Amino acid sequence: MSEFDGVLAVMKPAGWTSHDVVAKTRRILGMKRIGHAGTLDPEVTGVLPLCLGRATRVVEYMQELPKEYYAVLRLGFSSDTEDITGSVIDQVDEVNVTREEAEKTLTSFLGSISQVPPMYSAVKVNGKRLYELAREGKVVERKSRTVTIHEIQMTGFEAVGTHTDISFRVLCSKGTYIRTLCVDIGKALGYPAVMVSLKRTLSAGVEASHCLTLEEIAQKVEAGTLASSLIPADEAVRHLAAHTVIDEKRSAALQGQRLSSRAVQPPVEHNDAIRLYDSHQQFLGIFRRQEETGAIVPVKVFH
Numbered sequence: 157m158s159e160f161d162g163v164l165a166v167m168k169p170a171g172w173t174s175h176d177v178v179a180k181t182r183r184i185l186g187m188k189r190i191g192h193a194g195t196l197d198p199e200v201t202g203v204l205p206l207c208l209g210r211a212t213r214v215v216e217y218m219q220e221l222p223k224e225y226y227a228v229l230r231l232g233f234s235s236d237t238e239d240i241t242g243s244v245i246d247q248v249d250e251v252n253v254t255r256e257e258a259e260k261t262l263t264s265f266l267g268s269i270s271q272v273p274p275m276y277s278a279v280k281v282n283g284k285r286l287y288e289l290a291r292e293g294k295v296v297e298r299k300s301r302t303v304t305i306h307e308i309q310m311t312g313f314e315a316v317g318t319h320t321d322i323s324f325r326v327l328c329s330k331g332t333y334i335r336t337l338c339v340d341i342g343k344a345l346g347y348p349a350v351m352v353s354l355k356r357t358l359s360a361g362v363e364a365s366h367c368l369t370l371e372e373i374a375q376k377v378e379a380g381t382l383a384s385s386l387i388p389a390d391e392a393v394r395h396l397a398a399h400t401v402i403d404e405k406r407s408a409a410l411q412g413q414r415l416s417s418r419a420v421q422p423p424v425e426h427n428d429a430i431r432l433y434d435s436h437q438q439f440l441g442i443f444r445r446q447e448e449t450g451a452i453v454p455v456k457v458f459h
Contacts, residue, residue, distance in 0.1 A: 159187055161209035162386030163218075163360075167367035168196050168204040177204055177370070184374050185382075193218040193360045194330070199241065202356030203364050211389040213456045217429060217442070218392055222306055224327045224358035227351060229338035232319035234348035238274045238335035246348040251320045253345050255313045258322050261344045262308050270300045271336050304329040305337075321352065360392065389458065390431050390439040398431045399424060399443075406434045409441070410459060415452040417445070429455055 168177055174195045182190055191212045193205040202225075207215050231251045235242030305328050312323030322341070326334065335351045342349020357364045368376070368385060376382040401409045405419040409432060417423060424430060424445040432443045432452075441457040 159189075159209055160185060160383060160386060162211050162383075162388050163193075163362070163392045164206045164208055164373070164382075164386055165362045165367040166204045166206055166373070167364065167369050168201055168356075169370070170199050170201050173198050174204060178206065180370055181206055181373065184370070184377055191215050194223065196356060197354075199239070200354045200356065202354075203359040203362050203367055204356075205360045205362045205392070207389075207392075208386065210458060211392065213458075214389050214393050214442070217396060218360035219330050221360050221395060222327050222329060222358070223332070223356060224325065225334050226311065226323070226325050226355045226357055227334050227338060228312070228321055228323045228353045229341060229349050230316065230319050230321050230352045231342055231345060231347040231349050233350060234339065234342070235350050238333075238339050239351040240353075242350070248347060250318050251315075251347055253320055253347070255310075257345065258313055258320075259310050261341060262310050262322075262324055264344065265305050265308055265337065265341065268302050268304050269340075271303055271333055271340070272300045273298050274333055274336050301331060303332040305332070325357075327358070361395065362387070362392075388439070390433075393431065393442070396429050396431045396442065397424075397426075398433060400433050400435060401440065403435055406440070409434075409443075409454070410457060412454040412457045414446075414454075415443070417450045417452060420452050424452060 166177055166181065168174065174192050178190050178192055182188060187208065189209050189212055191207045193207060193215050196202065196204055205218065230240065231253060233244050233247035236245050305326060307327040309325045310322060311325055314321050326337070334354055338349050338351040373382065376385060399420050399422065401415065402419050405415055409415060427445050427447050429442050429444045432440045434440060439458055442455045443452050444455055446453050
């Protein structure tokens with residue numbers, strides 16, 4: 157079987173689950189060790205970073221990065237799925253909202269906000285995913301969670317019959333449900349609302365412009381050029397501080413041994429994960445400073 161290492165940026169098409177994309181890529185690449193950094197709903201398009209080979213070990217760090225979406229919400233009715241594919245559960249005859257009111261309301265969502273995960277989501281309650289319960293016609297109590305809206309900007313505002321569509325761009329923390337954000341924006345404006353469309357344009361530091369379609373991936377594999385399109389694992393976690401181990405302790409680092417704080421430069425002054433390199437800039441792995449002793453200990457070693 158083929159074996160690639162690195163992050164492959166995929167442009168997920170509508171109608172595919174994230175699992176579908178992983179399964180298709182496994183067949184194209186002829187390898188099993190593939191994982192994705194952040195699920196997208198079937199009808200959502202956009203950036204889906206796939207981690208290949210050893211890069212699967214950095215997924216958890218990639219998922220910490222903010223995500224950017226372009227969304228459209230429709231004021232005037234709501235659905236059981238919080239998007240336009242669901243069954244209508246509430247509606248009004250007309251919508252009277254100005255562009256200025258919409259912009260002001262969007263801005264009010266900046267910062268930390270509380271969200272209740274939608275019933276049609278992958279969150280587990282008592283060992284069962286919410287969407288499984290929803291398909292059985294059950295509604296259960298969900299705990300609210302705090303997420304962060306770093307940026308939100310209205311990009312469009314137009315009447316659609318008796319409804320009103322609001323388009324916006326949002327940069328948010330992991331775990332943010334854009335469907336729920338659309339519903340909550342509607343509530344703040346005094347109307348039921350649903351999400352009409354959604355595209356992810358940034359995930360794990362990967363932009364849409366770097367993404368390949370499944371067809372392009374297949375073409376590059378056939379031509380033997382896919383490797384040049386992969387993002388190295390260490391570059392995919394470049395938000396982690398980079399440090400260098402002294403030459404005489406390089407082997408110890410690769411063997412996963414604990415390192416003295418003096419063996420790493422510049423000195424590590426926090427307990428967050430770091431990227432560790434040798435003097436030739438070869439990536440050795442992810443390490444962290446042990447709070448009790450100050451020693452630099454391995455988390456993920458890349459031989």
